[in-house]
Amino acid sequence: MKPSMDAETKQYLTETLLVECWHEWGYGIVCKKCKEMWSESNSGYTRTFDTRDDMMDLYEAIKKAGKWRNFVNWAFNDLEEPDGGDSYYSTASIAWLFCLSGEGYEDRCQMVEEFWRATESSADSAGRREG
Numbered sequence: 001m002k003p004s005m006d007a008e009t010k011q012y013l014t015e016t017l018l019v020e021c022w023h024e025w026g027y028g029i030v031c032k033k034c035k036e037m038w039s040e041s042n043s044g045y046t047r048t049f050d051t052r053d054d055m056m057d058l059y060e061a062i063k064k065a066g067k068w069r070n071f072v073n074w075a076f077n078d079l080e081e082p083d084g085g086d087s088y089y090s091t092a093s094i095a096w097l098f099c100l101s102g103e104g105y106e107d108r109c110q111m112v113e114e115f116w117r118a119t120e121s122s123a124d125s126a127g128r129r130e131g
């Protein structure tokens with residue numbers, strides 16, 4: 001198991017993939033960046049990326065970005081015999097991808113981060129070639 005995701009990585013996923021504000025409350029009651037008012041529901045709000053909600057939001061964001069097929073292929077290509085599964089797109093692979101055991105949310109979120117960084121850097125290099 002990899003070490004826990006650091007704050008910089010959580011901020012990266014929040015801002016670049018989810019396209020949400022990584023709030024900075026400072027000493028005030030208004031976010032210094034997006035000007036949202038502090039409230040009970042968003043107090044100290046930063047995503048932890050170790051929950052089902054955060055993982056599913058990342059998956060949805062990948063889908064919205066049009067990268068879902070790439071992501072699934074990338075994820076399963078990297079997968080070695082998940083839970084005794086014997087092929088890509090096996091029920092075991094899909095259960096693994098969605099943490100149907102109830103565990104592994106943080107690992108899947110870290111996997112999304114690796115995918116997203118690779119995707120972003122390849123988009124950058126493609127842009128440079130065109131430019």
Ligand SMILES: [Zn+2]
Binds near residue numbers: 021023024032036
């Ligand atoms: Zn904010």
